[in-house]
Amino acid sequence: MSEHRTATRVPMDGNKPRMFVFVLLENFTMLSFASAVECLRIANRMTGREAYAWRLIGEGGDRVRCSAGAEFTLDGDLDDLRRDDTLIVCSGIDVQGATTKKLLGWLRREARKGIMVGGLCTAAYTLAKAGLLDGKKATIHWENQDSFSEEFEEVNLTKSVFVVDGNRLTTAGGTSSIDLMLKLIADDLGEELANSVADQLIYSSIRTDQDTQRLSVPTRIGVRHPKLSQVIQMMEANIEEPISPSSLARVVGMSTRQLERLFRRYLNRSPKRYYMELRLQKARNLLMQTDMSVINVALACGFASPSHFSKCYRAHYDTTPYRERGSHAARLSI
Incomplete structure (x- = not known):
């Protein structure tokens, strides 16, 4: 208890x-x-x-x-x-x-x-x-x-x-x-x-302090597949030190190829791509909500170098981490 x-x-x-x-x-x-x-x-x-x-x-x-x-x-x-x-x-x-x-x-x-x-x-x-x-x-x-x-x-x-x-x-x-x-x-x-x-209040489901705030992984992604949910939960819990697709597959008793097919079928992207999007989303949150340096944000999200982080960030968000932070600060000052 x-x-x-x-x-x-x-x-x-x-x-x-x-x-x-x-x-x-x-x-x-x-x-x-x-x-x-x-x-x-x-x-x-x-x-x-x-x-x-x-x-x-x-x-x-x-x-x-x-x-x-x-x-x-x-x-x-x-x-x-x-x-x-x-x-x-x-x-x-x-x-x-x-x-x-x-x-x-x-x-x-x-x-x-x-x-x-x-x-x-x-x-x-x-x-x-x-x-x-x-x-x-x-x-x-x-x-x-x-x-x-x-x-x-x-x-x-x-x-x-x-x-x-x-x-x-x-x-x-x-x-x-x-x-x-x-x-x-x-x-x-x-x-x-x-x-x-x-x-x-027409509030039929009173929650307690034991209830979590976010929807479960299956509900959030619209897919009910236990092994897929387990892999995504492991990804979300290991952002700073990402786990390789082969290790993720091994934990849930699948081959790397089977895991690839599972992600392609239900999420239309590879495990590596999905994991990268999770890490970049966390990076964006840190850039916009903290004063952490871009280097520290990169490290907190599993990127070994700022240049690799900036390249991945730009490919996904069509802007650099530095510009993202600057434009966010400008919007808040209006």
């Missing part, structure tokens, strides 16, 4: 709503934020009282724009919170740019109070940057996992939908906010109410 750590916080006062303080960062993901708030709103409606309250704050205390372009008026700046508040940071694209020194200092100060701190979608990056996830289990959107694991080795990164580790909460983004909030509501007010909230 896997280790399960419950949230530790001040028990709810029946006459006082539990306060959630949402910190909205520029370009935050609206779906993750809205899913969390809707759970709280419906819980209030189902109980017939204000079991939960919430405030929206952010750096500057004025307005903030989500990644969909909608603007939100904030209730306040990064001010002092009470120890029994629950602080939830909401982020989305370019979380690195939205994670300012002022925000990091404020988060560290508030966390020293023993306050419960959470991060939705990519906000686990912000919490980790502030040092709030050191030695903790956490999760982040699958698209950001490669860069996160490279930068924060002291965090035990999982692929779970959400993680509760003591007074730290993290989610993978999207609708995973619903699963986290339903767990918190169940802890506060009982599973029956949490199930009623899920019914109101």
Whole structure:
């Protein structure tokens, strides 16, 4: 049985709503934020009282724009919170740019109070940057996992939908906010109410922290072949030190030629080509989400030399790694 750590916080006062303080960062993901708030709103409606309250704050205390372009008026700046508040940071694209020194200092100060701190979608990056996830289990959107694991080795990164580790909460983004909030509501007010909230949301498959965020390999590639899935899983787990096609074939009890035919039949490409695309996709994520040098990105993705990496990258993406990083930085500055 896997280790399960419950949230530790001040028990709810029946006459006082539990306060959630949402910190909205520029370009935050609206779906993750809205899913969390809707759970709280419906819980209030189902109980017939204000079991939960919430405030929206952010750096500057004025307005903030989500990644969909909608603007939100904030209730306040990064001010002092009470120890029994629950602080939830909401982020989305370019979380690195939205994670300012002022925000990091404020988060560290508030966390020293023993306050419960959470991060939705990519906000686990912000919490980790502030040092709030050191030695903790956490999760982040699958698209950001490669860069996160490279930068924060002291965090035990999982692929779970959400993680509760003591007074730290993290989610993978999207609708995973619903699963986290339903767990918190169940802890506060009982599973029956949490199930009623899920019914109101037409949310029929409540996930736990044991569920992983990405679709299974067969579902993702649209093919249900056990040996093909096993090989792809091994490829995904061995990006920095790629395994040869002959070794992959041997593990699943096939000849190299049989493995070639299997990939050609179902994926219309060779195992070597498929593996290369996986490595280049990770490289692209690292180029766009970290400050790692191109040389270090190449090494992290199994390329022995920067020149070979650049040649392969250009053949696949029709641009060089250096230009990719430069054009991405230019887009974010607009």
